[in-house]
Amino acid sequence: MSKKYFFNLVRIFCFALFLAIPPVLHAQNIDRQNLSNIKVDELSDVQIMAIRDQILASGQKQEDVEKILIDRGMASEEVTKFKGRMSSLKEGSLDFENKEAAKTINGKKELAFEKPVAKDMGLRIFGSEYFENATSNFAPNTNRPTPQNYIVGPGDKLQINVFGNSVVNWNLEVNAEGSILLPGMGNVFVGGKTIENATQMIKDRLRANSYAIGNGTDVNISLSNIRTIRVNINGEVKRPGPINISSLSTLLNALYESGGPNSIGSLRSIELYRHNSLIRRVDIYDYILRGDKSGDILLEDDDIINVPPYRVRVALEGEVKRPALYEVMPGESLKDVLLFSGGFNDKAYTASVKALQLTDKGKRVKDINASEFDSYVPLKGDHYTVEPILDRFENRVTLNGSVFRPGQFELQAGLTLSELIKRADGLKEDAYPDRGYITRLKGDNTTEVIPFNVKGVVDGTAEDIALKREDIITIPSIFDLRETYKVTIAGSVRRPGSFPYDENITVEDLILRAGGFADGADMKRVEIARRVKDSDRRAKDAKLAEIFNITIDPKLTLAESKFKLQPYDVVSVYSLPGFVTPQIVTIEGEVMMPGSYAMISKDERISDLIKRANGFTAYAYLKGASLKRGDVIETQSDAEKRDLKLAQFRQKQTEATKGAVDANLENPTKRNNFVGIDLEYIIQHPKGRKDAILLNGDVINVPRVLQTVKISGEVFSPITTMYTPNQGLNEYVLNSGGFTEDAFKRKSYVVYANGSIKGTRHFLFFRNYPNIEPGAEIFIPKRKQREKAANTAQMWIGLGTSMASLAAVIFGIITVANNNK
Structure with a gap:
């Protein structure tokens, strides 16, 4: 390999590492955030979704969000709230009051956890709950008699019942021209008429056709089918637009179908237009506060309902019966607003109301006295607060201690200490006679102590003391002044x-x-x-x-x-020096005389008990014999040692499982109290080193010949199978389907029938599994969960950094070597 080729290879490797590391660091952005101080109640919907999206963007799954939040320090109760908020948020339901929740900092998208904007101090709009409550329903009542002012129109069906001297029934529909066709009598135009007028017209037509209406024959007319009308709802409602409703519907029915006025819609000036003319202005407060539905008239086809924005809305909170946001109409005063709220509650300070007003440049505070309630005109944006009365007593004194009726008493004019003791039915027999004291509130709200002679004040030999407001008198008992013997x-x-x-x-x-x-x-x-x-x-x-x-x-x-x-x-x-209670041991299973035996001496052993039980039956399996020994507590020190061991074990268990396992260690059935014994050796070597001395409560069990082996834990099909001589652990595991992916093979262990346990031994790359005997249970533990993706990514970052540093060192060494040539 040429030197130039090697240099290029090192350069490419370093450059690849440089490109690979930043994206991983960027993906771990959420892991560097500290969420320990986050309060979910103070987060907007946008912030909740931003946290979730940032976690998902780091490569985590939806179900891992809870674990990530806990790892980042968020409290468990806050995680529960976060899950509830996240599950309740649906597409389009986000609260965009705080759209700046997700800010860009240093060119990266980060979360700005700001307190959400308060909405009118949390007050609701008075009357809005009538349209928000899913159990409420303003649907028209179709089971009531037809209103006499109901306007008949196309699509209605009239049920005409003639009875008396003549009997006939017709169910006639009003056609598009507004007429009904009476059989044999022609058309009767009823469209646009009230049901009362239409009834009179039909009677007149029947009378003209030889029906003796009013002379032995009568007629009853009702609606058998109600038509659908179309009305338009405009303005500040939650769902504006045209709607189709029953012709028996009223204005309130239509408003409910539209979702009601929105956050700026008026509830007190709702307009109804018919044929391009304003025919009614409705105030819903009349219905809510007084049950007055006179303005809630029947709608007609093509009616228009308009909900304008409110003109004046004020907030009223504090000690009133219904704190809320109230809409105020011209001519109304603060007194009316208080009436809307149901008036003051029992703890209200009624002498004045504090008003926070808005000015052209800021805010100001105004105190409105009770005499001004009727004349004060509410202004836009006013916020009224009714404060509570003072938590202060005007005439209270308190008597504590050794009297028959301690408690609070009325401070009457000239009340003295001796008179107060008499009002409390006098001193108890255990009252300390030489000293009591008064804790008195001074003018600057500090306290002072005034001592007095109890016996002297009661019998008049000492100066009496005049009491003052909020005095606390204490008369101690003789038992208060000494320890409890x-x-x-x-x-x-x-x-x-x-x-x-x-x-x-x-x-x-x-x-x-x-x-x-x-x-x-x-x-x-x-x-x-x-x-x-x-x-x-x-x-x-x-x-x-x-x-x-x-x-x-x-x-x-x-x-x-x-x-x-x-x-x-x-x-x-x-x-007594020689007093000893009988100590009982038990032997069970395949012995000739099973049962409970009283120990004869302190050094009685297992072999001695076997002799007393007359030996074994023909089917006794000595290798499977076990000794069950409970907690031997003979002294208080033994009990303390036992409790200390349990506490230490519980602490280690909690640390190892991070609190995921909570075993009841106080229950002996949850702990392994079996002592592995070699009964074959004991019988051959009585009094030997394996022949244990028995203790009170010991239970020896000699099982019947065992023929099975149980396989549990991380295998595909945990089973109990027949024992096969000379078959190893791997063969038994294969019979149960083999190891699972999470099986921790090197930690496999075997629990034998006698209660002893053996684990897997290791030498280099070789495993020496324990031998299998009849009645044994093979247990394959679960491997510890693999590190999370975030930690794995950090490991690769560290490895990549180390390799890059190593490559740089090699490159430097080669460069120096070349320069020295």
Whole structure:
């Protein structure tokens, strides 16, 4: 290879790396963002979609968005909100109030997380909910009687029922000319007539044709089919344009079909045009506030409904019953706006309303007194706030502590401390007589404490104190001024623990509180430890406790109850030196005499128990025998060690799984408590090193001859198959379909029937799988998830950078070598 060819190759390689790296860096733009401070509620729809699009642009999938957000530091509750917002957004439903959410910074598209523009402080437009509520419906009621002012037109069908001396029924349709054809009587023109007028015309025609209308014969006329009319809705509505509706529809029905007025549409000046003339101006507030539907007239074909923009709209918030945006008409005042809102609520400050007004150059604040409500004319853009009353009491005093009725009291003129105590039904028996105190609010809102003699104030020997607003009087109890005395009993009693101390309590009293002696208690040796108050702290052998040893009458008789306890005494009741409760072990399965056995000695072993069970049956499988041993807790220290192990294991498990696994480690069935034993060796070598000493609660199981092997984990078809001698792990896995793509082969392990476990050994590139025995279970674990695409890309960036640096070094060395020649 020539030197020139090698140089060109290195140059091409470096240039290719230079071109490949920037796009990858650009794709990881979202990974460099810190989303820990993002509040989803403060993001606009545009910002939500921009975050999603930026994640997708980096090569991630839609289902990976949640994981990316968590990795970038977004809180889990914010991720939940983000998913809800993202799923609710559909094409065309974005909020474009803040179109500058996605800004261009340094030539790159970045997210500008700005607080969205507030919309009238979150207030709704009063009346708009009638058109937004999906459960509401202004559809006309077709089951009601035909209104007498209904205008008959082409397409209507009239049901004419003649009854009495003559009986006949006709269902006649109004033709395009507005006429109906009465059989044998000719056309009757009813188009453009009210149903009342049309009925009279039909009666007249029947009467003229020998029907005795009114003389034994009558007629009933109703609509059997209602025609469809077409009206036009213009102006500030959500869906303007022509609509087809029933001829029984009113103006409100048509508005509902159009979605109602939009955000700038008027609800109080809706115009109805008919034949190019304005015939009605409708105020929806009349219907909403007073139930007045007099303006809601029936529509006719080619009617035009126009919704103009509002003229004056004001905001009312605070302590009113219906905070909202209200439209104000000429001649109305602030008093009317308050009436629209339902008036003040119970906590409102009614003396004045604060108004934020708009001027030609800015804003200003105005306080409107109650006397001006009727005369103040609302202006465009006014924002009224009704403030709450002060959280302040004018005449309250509070009495706390050792009185019979503590609480808040009315401060009456001239009320003194002694009178207040009498109103609280006096002092309790445990009231501390020598001192109480008043916490008083000073003029600058700081507090001071005024002490007093409780007993002196009550019996009149000390000066009484006049009370003031917001005084807080505290009379302590004698129990508040000392620790809660207790005594403790431990050892061989039924309910050991700490109990409240009572004066003159004896050891026998405390034993009774603890439920009496436990079985095996040594009543001749009861020890009392008492705290020391005069210990010499400088002495190395300083006394720590004073010890008393006494003998207790088993019957706890009153005559023998002489040793009185003091606060914080600790009573210890010991067990008899030779007292031992029976310890039980169990043997199950293929032995001649299975069952539970009491241990004879502390050093009893597995082989001893087998002898007591008279040996094995013919079908015993000794290799599969197991020893189940629970948590052996003989002392409090054993329990603490067990809890510490569980806590450490739980912490390691949480760190390893990132909280994804939450095993209940306190449940013994969730842990492997089986001890692998070699029963064949134990029988051949009794008392040997594998012949374990039994403990209380041990369970030995000798199974029947096993013939199967179970394959679990990352195989295509986990199964239980028959055992085949000399067949290895790979052959059993092939019988279950083979390893899956996620199988972690090098970590495969086998759980044997006796509870022991063996893993796979490794030497260089060779694997030595465990031998398979009857009753064994082969488990193939799952490989740890591969690194995400983002981390993989970063790895390639680092590798590419290193290779580029290496190529540059090689190029430099060759260049120097050439220059030295």
